[in-house]
Amino acid sequence: MKELDAKDRDILRILSKEARIPLKSLAARIGLSRSATTERIALLEKSGVIRGYRADIGQKTETNFIAAFLLLTLTRTPSINVLDQLARHQEVRRVSSISGQLDLIVEVEVPSIDGLNTLRDLIAAHQNVEDLTTLIVLRRDIDRSSLLDRAD
Incomplete structure (x- = not known):
């Protein structure tokens, strides 16, 4: 590409x-x-830059939320069915396939710790998820704009 x-x-x-x-x-x-x-x-x-089109229903009505990263190790890669499951959850903001011991980093925003635990449990229960570690974001010290917002 x-x-x-x-x-x-x-x-x-x-x-x-x-x-x-x-x-x-x-x-x-x-x-x-x-x-x-x-x-x-x-x-x-x-080229896979556009992988699909979907309606993302609903808006956050409050500004208070919990951001977290879920670090996933899969039993095998690629695992499209894990990605499909992640895409069904509107709390999932970004999923990145990475190199090294981990396979995916999943960025989520949830309204509560209970919501985080529920989402985490659903993802961890998938047959192709071997291990899942949760990291809660305490604050964002630097938050630069995305690739779409970069100038040439």
């Missing part, structure tokens, strides 16, 4: 917020033709 350029990041930024935006509107907002936009989206999908 070629490196993402500004237009690719624009497409990703818009689709991450408006997955069902009409192609005509998306193309107009990024300043490309419909065919060029369609081609870019197809390449992003083919």
